[in-house]
Amino acid sequence: MKLEELRxxxxxxxxxxxxxxxxxxxxxxxxxxxxxIAEEAGAVAVMSLERVPSDIRKAGGVxxxxxxxxxxxxxxxxxxxxxxxxRIGHFVEAQVLEALxxxxxxxxxxxxxxxxxxxxxxxxxxxxxxxxxxxxGEACRRINEGAAMIRTKGEAGTGNVVEAVRxxxxxxxxxxxxxxxxxxxxxxxxxxxxxxxxxxxxxxVRGRLPVVxxxxxxxxxxxxxxxxxxxxxxxxxVGSGIFKSETPAEMALAIVEAVNHYDDASVIAEVSRGLxxxxxxxxIHKIPESEVLRFRGN
Amino acid sequence: xxxxxxVCALQGDVSEHIMAFKAALSASGQxxxxxxxxxxxxxxxxxxIVLPGGESTTIxxxxxxxxxxxxxxxxxxxIFATCAGMVLIGREVDDPRVEPLGIMDITVGRNAFGRQRDxxxxxxxxxxxxxxxxxxxxxAPVITSVGPEAVPLCYADRVVGAVxxxxxxxxxxxxxxxxxxxxxxxxxxxxxxxxAP
Numbered sequence: 068m069k070l071e072e073l074r075x076x077x078x079x080x081x082x083x084x085x086x087x088x089x090x091x092x093x094x095x096x097x098x099x100x101x102x103x104i105a106e107e108a109g110a111v112a113v114m115s116l117e118r119v120p121s122d123i124r125k126a127g128g129v130x131x132x133x134x135x136x137x138x139x140x141x142x143x144x145x146x147x148x149x150x151x152x153x154r155i156g157h158f159v160e161a162q163v164l165e166a167l168x169x170x171x172x173x174x175x176x177x178x179x180x181x182x183x184x185x186x187x188x189x190x191x192x193x194x195x196x197x198x199x200x201x202x203x204g205e206a207c208r209r210i211n212e213g214a215a216m217i218r219t220k221g222e223a224g225t226g227n228v229v230e231a232v233r234x235x236x237x238x239x240x241x242x243x244x245x246x247x248x249x250x251x252x253x254x255x256x257x258x259x260x261x262x263x264x265x266x267x268x269x270x271x272v273r274g275r276l277p278v279v280x281x282x283x284x285x286x287x288x289x290x291x292x293x294x295x296x297x298x299x300x301x302x303x304x305v306g307s308g309i310f311k312s313e314t315p316a317e318m319a320l321a322i323v324e325a326v327n328h329y330d331d332a333s334v335i336a337e338v339s340r341g342l343x344x345x346x347x348x349x350x351i352h353k354i355p356e357s358e359v360l361r362f363r364g365n
Numbered sequence: 366x367x368x369x370x371x372v373c374a375l376q377g378d379v380s381e382h383i384m385a386f387k388a389a390l391s392a393s394g395q396x397x398x399x400x401x402x403x404x405x406x407x408x409x410x411x412x413x414i415v416l417p418g419g420e421s422t423t424i425x426x427x428x429x430x431x432x433x434x435x436x437x438x439x440x441x442x443x444i445f446a447t448c449a450g451m452v453l454i455g456r457e458v459d460d461p462r463v464e465p466l467g468i469m470d471i472t473v474g475r476n477a478f479g480r481q482r483d484x485x486x487x488x489x490x491x492x493x494x495x496x497x498x499x500x501x502x503x504x505a506p507v508i509t510s511v512g513p514e515a516v517p518l519c520y521a522d523r524v525v526g527a528v529x530x531x532x533x534x535x536x537x538x539x540x541x542x543x544x545x546x547x548x549x550x551x552x553x554x555x556x557x558x559x560x561a562p
Contacts, residue, residue, distance in 0.1 A: 074486040083503045083541050084481055086378040087418045109426040147420050170481035193482045
């Protein structure tokens, strides 16, 4: 096989990778032990981190990419894909994550942004990117920069699903509105929400985002996860919700089951029994504005 | 009476498989229904089962949890398996985290090409077809050995596809690219019950 006959990192190879994650749960982990618990529970991938979001909030200061030693420790411990987080706009952290062998990069508002004007040019990378979004315009801007996957931002590290719901509904209703529009109206909407016309048009035709869309940021129980699935997302990210709960292995298993049978309340009831306390929650309205993560990156 | 094609929707690229088989049915002029299923009780009403791409460890665990191993092993129709589906359908896998179904006489190696940065588009040779096929290999497995009951079908340096009776297993994802040749070949073989590709 001649190398020139192989095409790496094409749009279809990137989006295809993401398509394989659909219907799955991606879990935040901070070491090999947690990664193995996640894999055993049936996670489709793990997000390698220095700290889970709720601990990032507590620690304060500048939150950066994880130590490469940590990322490699996690990569070596599991066979499922491993993702890594880079700061918004920090393309060198992203280059390093790609060099380490992570399967997907999350340009994440959970870390402290490195560039307040520009996101990473994601088309320049071989591995696919996932980016957060709160609404349709933001999602389309990220897709235009080359994101192969969107996750609704929610408010990470709070155990409060309310923002995840808000962002999911915003994207869905934004697309519903487009579907009654002709091209000139879509063009006007594109200007209003600062989104590229072609991507908006694509959303209107498909009746959904042109890339896979997971829900994230505050999912703490099997019911939360199933609700996000019923609201139309393709899968969920669970951050602090698993390893900050009283029974992480059981919680991980229960959330996988709940996503799998999201439309069957009897299954969700069964898997939710006796899980102990979910992660301690945080009142979103009491977070000082400077510590609100979802406002980072636009 | 049309053909009932059920895509096992525990996890993975289910909608892509549904669209590809709908297109293949219409291209071959056959009647039929393509649907997804997530319960073992739906298996008997299928003529064809699709085991999609996804994470094989996840799907394996969910097959066990949903008590599908027995019904799938007893299934009499044809199975179309891509990527993770191929990992599951074989006799043996190089990873104890995945329990194979043992339906096809092949041995499979997981993630044989490496990590996502090594995932690629690559030309595949299909036996009996002169035109190369664009294969999308995504953290793909390979067939490391083909037993006497199965027959190799596709090559890309290594064996990346095989058939056995009505079953077909592929390392790559024909459901992604829009080229329906392998789907059509699968449908053609269903009635024919040939042993050679």
